[in-house]
Amino acid sequence: MPVKSHPILPDALDPWIARLRMRSSLTAEEIAAIRALPGEFSVYDGNRDFVRLGERTHHCCIVVSGLAGRFDQTASGARQITALHIPGDAADLHSAPLPEASSALQSLTRTTILRVSHDDVRALVARYPAVAMAFWRDCEVDAAILSKWTLNIGRASAKQRVAHLLCELAMRFAIIGEDRDDFTLPATQAHLGDVVGLTNVHINRTLRALAEERLAVVRGGRVEIRDWQALVDEADFDPRYLHLPPERVR
Amino acid sequence: MPVKSHPILPDALDPWIARLRMRSSLTAEEIAAIRALPGEFSVYDGNRDFVRLGERTHHCCIVVSGLAGRFDQTASGARQITALHIPGDAADLHSAPLPEASSALQSLTRTTILRVSHDDVRALVARYPAVAMAFWRDCEVDAAILSKWTLNIGRASAKQRVAHLLCELAMRFAIIGEDRDDFTLPATQAHLGDVVGLTNVHINRTLRALAEERLAVVRGGRVEIRDWQALVDEADFDPRYLHLPPERVR
DNA sequence: CGCCGTATTGAACAAATTCAAGATCTGTGG
DNA sequence: CCACAGATCTTGAATTTGTTCAATACGGCG
Numbered sequence: 001m002p003v004k005s006h007p008i009l010p011d012a013l014d015p016w017i018a019r020l021r022m023r024s025s026l027t028a029e030e031i032a033a034i035r036a037l038p039g040e041f042s043v044y045d046g047n048r049d050f051v052r053l054g055e056r057t058h059h060c061c062i063v064v065s066g067l068a069g070r071f072d073q074t075a076s077g078a079r080q081i082t083a084l085h086i087p088g089d090a091a092d093l094h095s096a097p098l099p100e101a102s103s104a105l106q107s108l109t110r111t112t113i114l115r116v117s118h119d120d121v122r123a124l125v126a127r128y129p130a131v132a133m134a135f136w137r138d139c140e141v142d143a144a145i146l147s148k149w150t151l152n153i154g155r156a157s158a159k160q161r162v163a164h165l166l167c168e169l170a171m172r173f174a175i176i177g178e179d180r181d182d183f184t185l186p187a188t189q190a191h192l193g194d195v196v197g198l199t200n201v202h203i204n205r206t207l208r209a210l211a212e213e214r215l216a217v218v219r220g221g222r223v224e225i226r227d228w229q230a231l232v233d234e235a236d237f238d239p240r241y242l243h244l245p246p247e248r249v250r
Numbered sequence: 251m252p253v254k255s256h257p258i259l260p261d262a263l264d265p266w267i268a269r270l271r272m273r274s275s276l277t278a279e280e281i282a283a284i285r286a287l288p289g290e291f292s293v294y295d296g297n298r299d300f301v302r303l304g305e306r307t308h309h310c311c312i313v314v315s316g317l318a319g320r321f322d323q324t325a326s327g328a329r330q331i332t333a334l335h336i337p338g339d340a341a342d343l344h345s346a347p348l349p350e351a352s353s354a355l356q357s358l359t360r361t362t363i364l365r366v367s368h369d370d371v372r373a374l375v376a377r378y379p380a381v382a383m384a385f386w387r388d389c390e391v392d393a394a395i396l397s398k399w400t401l402n403i404g405r406a407s408a409k410q411r412v413a414h415l416l417c418e419l420a421m422r423f424a425i426i427g428e429d430r431d432d433f434t435l436p437a438t439q440a441h442l443g444d445v446v447g448l449t450n451v452h453i454n455r456t457l458r459a460l461a462e463e464r465l466a467v468v469r470g471g472r473v474e475i476r477d478w479q480a481l482v483d484e485a486d487f488d489p490r491y492l493h494l495p496p497e498r499v500r
Numbered sequence: 501c502g503c504c505g506t507a508t509t510g511a512a513c514a515a516a517t518t519c520a521a522g523a524t525c526t527g528t529g530g
Numbered sequence: 531c532c533a534c535a536g537a538t539c540t541t542g543a544a545t546t547t548g549t550t551c552a553a554t555a556c557g558g559c560g
Binding site for chain 1: 304386
């Protein structure tokens with residue numbers, strides 16, 4: 001249950017459209033058609049499921065503000081976050097082709113979600129093939145990110161995993177206008193552990209090590225990158241998997 | 251360099267079409283249009299890259315026979331397999347919207363690949379919106395599998411990881427007509443380790459444990475499931491993430 | 501037969517978890 | 531403004547899990 005719901009504001013889709021246009025070229029008509037998608041938005045406090053596991057969904061959720069995660073868990077209750085979504089991300093655009101949620105979506109902090117109905121998305125992509133490709137591509141970028149996370153979790157050390165996550169988030173936040181080297185990340189240490197497959201205790205120790213080595217400081221929901229190049233080297237971070245246009249990669 | 255290349259056989263696409271039709275309803279005309287896709291196929295020995303890391307691709311690769319994997323690796327050379335593709339899988343259909351390969355594709359054994367050009371795929375989906383949705387959905391199923399692998403690698407014990415992989419492969423092979431409890435899996439123990447994020451040594455010990463407990467025996471490129479229910483319980487395997495039609499889930 | 505890739509085993513080691521106790525922070529109500 | 535409660539963070543010690551290293555065995559094939 002959201003804190004409150006509103007009809008859509010005319011420009012609420014703009015951050016997502018900006019993300020789409022970064023990787024797909026769309027005509028003015030196509031963009032207008034996306035912008036005309038009806039929807040409504042809801043505000044959730046932290047730690048609220050806005051899509052439940054196994055649910056059959058009828059809407060795609062776009063993150064307008066805040067931070068959301070895709071959560072899965074084992075029978076014994078161990079949690080794994082398989083995606084983090086920042087403003088401008090369509091957290092479950094994939095639910096348009098595949099409406100059965102095979103993981104939950106949850107807010108990590110107070111988060112505004114914009115909901116667009118599958119019917120409208122499907123009608124739109126049926127009419128505009130280029131929009132279909134743009135949406136499909138948008139999903140594949142998230143899949144490429146998950147693929148890199150899998151390498152990270154499966155084969156990297158704790159320090160490398162955390163460093164890699166910080167590099168990725170820094171770059172993603174920079175794209176939406178935050179400061180790459182000093183941004184807000186409203187996630188607990190336990191959340192970070194659930195992203196990279198480590199316990200909260202070990203995340204704590206790893207963050208301390210990164211701070212002591214003056215690579216990055218994570219404290220109180222803020223990330224300060226102290227030495228970008230050293231962090232990149234530690235993480236073996238290569239941003240190509242983010243599929244950014246060349247001018248966005250520094 | 252493939253061992254040999256041929257023009258496409260008329261029915262080479264059928265296993266993939268069967269996979270698509272399992273989850274998407276397509277008209278006779280749409281199916282005929284997919285089947286009419288021009289392409290050609292190539293045979294590779296084991297351990298051959300047929301898509302290299304970072305390459306800009308111009309074709310989608312469909313696995314006709316054999317076994318292929320999606321490989322990524324860290325700077326220090328540790329490998330991680332982020333997908334396994336069995337006959338009927340489109341290993342990189344996602345390259346149609348996103349042609350820059352952010353991981354490599356490699357044969358694990360002698361494997362036949364069917365190549366269909368991006369241009370033809372794009373023309374097809376532009377003409378048939380339902381085909382676009384079917385292709386997008388096909389990609390999302392693979393993304394759902396990767397998401398489950400991430401949970402498995404991040405949070406499950408070695409025995410659970412291997413058990414889960416065996417359950418998934420058993421089910422996927424069963425769908426394409428193999429015996430769920432006795433199928434060929436032409437992967438080495440090192441390959442299995444690269445899938446679940448363990449060393450070859452530890453995979454060896456884990457397989458022995460599974461055999462001693464009479465859950466499953468993996469030997470000489472064959473998997474024999476000895477106690478399906480016990481294996482499912484050990485793995486906490488819930489096949490919903492495979493998004494199979496209800497009648498295919500036993 | 502002999503070769504090479506694969507599989508197997510043991511022992512020492514390293515990394516991360518678990519368990520448990522405190523400390524700190526944050527928001528709430530008095 | 532302060533006290534309090536609950537969540538989050540921090541730290542240490544013991545333990546577990548999986549890795550590393552190294553040696554040996556197997557197995558299919560020329």
